[in-house]
Amino acid sequence: xxxxxxxxxxxxxxxxxxxxxxxxxxxxxxxxxxxxxxxxxxxxxxxxxxxxxxxxxxxxxxxxxxxxxxxxxxxxxxxxxxxxxxxxxxxxxxxxxxxxxxxxxxxxxxxxxxxxxxxxxxxxxxxxxxxxxxxxxxxxxxxxxxxxxxxxxxxxxxxxxxxxxxxxxxxxxxxxxxxxxxxxxxxxxxxxxxxxxxxxxxxxxxxxxxxxxxxxxxxxxxx
Amino acid sequence: xxxxxxxxxxxxxxxxxxxxxxxxxxxxxxxxxxxxxxxxxxxxxxxxxxxxxxxxxxxxxxxxxxxxxxxxxxxxxxxxxxxxxxxxxxxxxxxxxxxxxxxxxxxxxxxxxxxxxxxxxxxxxxxxxxxxxxxxxxxxxxxxxxxxxxxxxxxxxxxxxxxxxxxxxxxxxxxxxxxxxxxxxxxxxxxxxxxxxxxxxxxxxxxxxxxxxxxxxxxxxxxxxxxxxxxxxxxxxxxxxxxxxxxxxxxxxxxxxxxxxxxxxxxxxxxxxxxxxxxxxxxxxxxxxxxxxxxxxxxxxxxxxxxxxxxxxxxxxxxxxxxxxxxxxxxxxxxxxxxxxxxxxxxxxxxxxxxxxxxxxxxxxxxxxxxxxxxxxxxxxxxxxxxxxxxxxxxxxxxx
Numbered sequence: 001x002x003x004x005x006x007x008x009x010x011x012x013x014x015x016x017x018x019x020x021x022x023x024x025x026x027x028x029x030x031x032x033x034x035x036x037x038x039x040x041x042x043x044x045x046x047x048x049x050x051x052x053x054x055x056x057x058x059x060x061x062x063x064x065x066x067x068x069x070x071x072x073x074x075x076x077x078x079x080x081x082x083x084x085x086x087x088x089x090x091x092x093x094x095x096x097x098x099x100x101x102x103x104x105x106x107x108x109x110x111x112x113x114x115x116x117x118x119x120x121x122x123x124x125x126x127x128x129x130x131x132x133x134x135x136x137x138x139x140x141x142x143x144x145x146x147x148x149x150x151x152x153x154x155x156x157x158x159x160x161x162x163x164x165x166x167x168x169x170x171x172x173x174x175x176x177x178x179x180x181x182x183x184x185x186x187x188x189x190x191x192x193x194x195x196x197x198x199x200x201x202x203x204x205x206x207x208x209x210x211x212x213x214x215x216x217x218x219x220x221x222x223x
Numbered sequence: 224x225x226x227x228x229x230x231x232x233x234x235x236x237x238x239x240x241x242x243x244x245x246x247x248x249x250x251x252x253x254x255x256x257x258x259x260x261x262x263x264x265x266x267x268x269x270x271x272x273x274x275x276x277x278x279x280x281x282x283x284x285x286x287x288x289x290x291x292x293x294x295x296x297x298x299x300x301x302x303x304x305x306x307x308x309x310x311x312x313x314x315x316x317x318x319x320x321x322x323x324x325x326x327x328x329x330x331x332x333x334x335x336x337x338x339x340x341x342x343x344x345x346x347x348x349x350x351x352x353x354x355x356x357x358x359x360x361x362x363x364x365x366x367x368x369x370x371x372x373x374x375x376x377x378x379x380x381x382x383x384x385x386x387x388x389x390x391x392x393x394x395x396x397x398x399x400x401x402x403x404x405x406x407x408x409x410x411x412x413x414x415x416x417x418x419x420x421x422x423x424x425x426x427x428x429x430x431x432x433x434x435x436x437x438x439x440x441x442x443x444x445x446x447x448x449x450x451x452x453x454x455x456x457x458x459x460x461x462x463x464x465x466x467x468x469x470x471x472x473x474x475x476x477x478x479x480x481x482x483x484x485x486x487x488x489x490x491x492x493x494x495x496x497x498x499x500x501x502x503x504x505x506x507x508x509x510x511x512x513x514x515x516x517x518x519x520x521x522x523x524x525x526x527x528x529x530x531x532x533x534x535x536x537x538x539x540x541x542x543x544x545x546x547x548x549x550x551x552x553x554x555x556x557x558x559x560x561x562x563x564x565x566x567x568x569x570x571x572x573x574x575x576x577x578x579x580x581x582x583x584x585x586x587x588x589x590x591x592x593x594x595x596x597x598x599x600x601x602x603x604x605x606x607x608x609x610x611x612x613x614x615x616x617x618x619x620x621x622x623x
Binding site: 065 | 534535536537538539542543546555575576579611612613614615617
């Protein structure tokens with residue numbers, strides 16, 4: 001006996017485009033990059049073939065990303081950008097898009113590549129589901145890691161920017177980065193951020209700074 | 224040309240044509256309110272009573288022991304909150320397992336956090352089984368309720384409910400603790416397992432229409448006679464005032480038909496699906512390297528396949544399968560609203576990587592051998608593609 005439902009026309013097997021922010025579904029551009037990823041590293045890199053590499057994440061947390069870059073030493077422009085990622089649809093698509101953005105029109109300079117923000121990538125993708133923002137934050141981080149690696153290898157140590165996180169609450173050792181993560185995970189009020197990070201519990205003096213950071217990251221990621 | 228292969232029957236089943244047929248009059252001319260005193264209402268009341276009796280016959284219980292609810296989640300909530308709150312003067316200790324559905328788990332956690340109950344979460348073995356001895360070892364003089372699922376919705380492992388129920392019954396008599404009761408969430412069991420309450424020795428049992436080719440928005444809670452529950456909502460005398468509100472008449476009729484069909488066909492369906500399930504498991508294992516079957520190899524639902532495929536992430540896999548017409552699901556964090564990976568797979572003592580790469584395929588009445596062979600055919604190239612863009616190489620020792 002069979003009683004299959006009639007497939008709905010137009011959405012069959014489709015990762016449908018949808019506009020609302022909480023949707024699970026991806027835009028056509030995201031889909032395109034997800035099903036046809038650009039510039040990924042097919043084979044293992046040969047020693048010396050790339051002059052910068054970067055890495056972020058771990059498989060345990062659900063996303064890991066590695067990037068390989070070729071930088072022209074005279075112009076300091078990115079001429080090739082390859083990647084591998086263990087991650088969901090938006091991680092794959094956002095990395096693929098980022099690889100296009102840094103290499104198109106003759107390649108980005110390292111200085112402008114460093115300024116590439118997650119929302120620039122997201123804009124090109126036509127948006128991502130809200131709770132998936134942190135996935136594309138990963139690829140700009142891997143890019144900056146690779147940029148530092150290039151400067152390290154070319155011995156331009158003064159150009160290396162270490163993104164040390166700043167301790168906001170010395171009691172709980174919560175950093176600005178922890179607060180950024182909490183906001184990205186959806187904690188948009190002081191109370192919710194405190195639930196996630198314990199910041200300022202036992203040290204209320206730091207709370208104004210915490211609230212300022214929450215506002216900053218909310219605007220940065222959620223407009 | 225793409226096939227359409229629905230392999231997510233543990234999420235929900237399509238409505239059986241006979242169920243739809245049975246429901247239609249109640250979406251049309253039989254619109255009366257069963258509580259009314261006129262003929263229009265009376266005929267509907269008779270039909271609801273009759274449906275309750277049909278269900279009672281299948282479960283081998285009395286009709287007045289069936290409470291209709293809005294589904295599995297509500298039944299679990301009513302069983303646990305209702306019983307624990309009503310009987311807390313006699314003890315505040317509850318027992319469950321760490322692999323329950325969230326409808327049980329979060330209800331337990333609520334009682335623990337907000338209402339001062341103490342809860343023991345039993346850890347299953349690596350195949351997802353809890354033992355009678357394990358349950359017995361945690362029973363205490365102040366234990367009032369044990370809630371253990373009949374079969375797990377993610378990994379398909381079937382728990383020894385009848386044996387646990389038997390032990391609890393004896394323990395209750397020996398220790399003179401009639402307040403100690405046993406609840407089971409049987410939502411995933413209804414298509415394949417024996418629901419005879421007398422054999423299962425359960426005091427409360429949750430069932431859900433939408434997992435048995437019945438409609439969504441209807442469920443039931445079997446509650447043994449004489450047990451006292453505190454209602455979760457107020458405002459009417461329906462369902463013995465334990466679940467007031469005008470009855471979901473079409474849902475009730477549909478569920479009665481669905482349950483009868485399920486229990487009539489369950490042995491045939493089991494015989495038909497077990498070889499298909501095992502064909503799928505074998506096919507995936509032999510065509511893809513670094514895979515792991517989650518859940519017990521044989522003590523599992525006839526329709527459940529849960530396999531972790533290392534070095535790739537579940538959401539990406541689901542989307543690629545969907546693009547080729549196959550509907551499946553995963554325990555990966557990326558597809559859950561909370562971005563947490565499957566608590567069930569983690570509770571088996573397996574690492575995060577295994578949860579992130581898990582693929583659940585659940586078979587059903589429409590599933591054919593051609594469907595299974597289609598999945599076995601399209602899955603390896605998808606995995607190969609995703610592995611080619613993945614930097615991760617999980618060591619065998621982590622998932623063996």
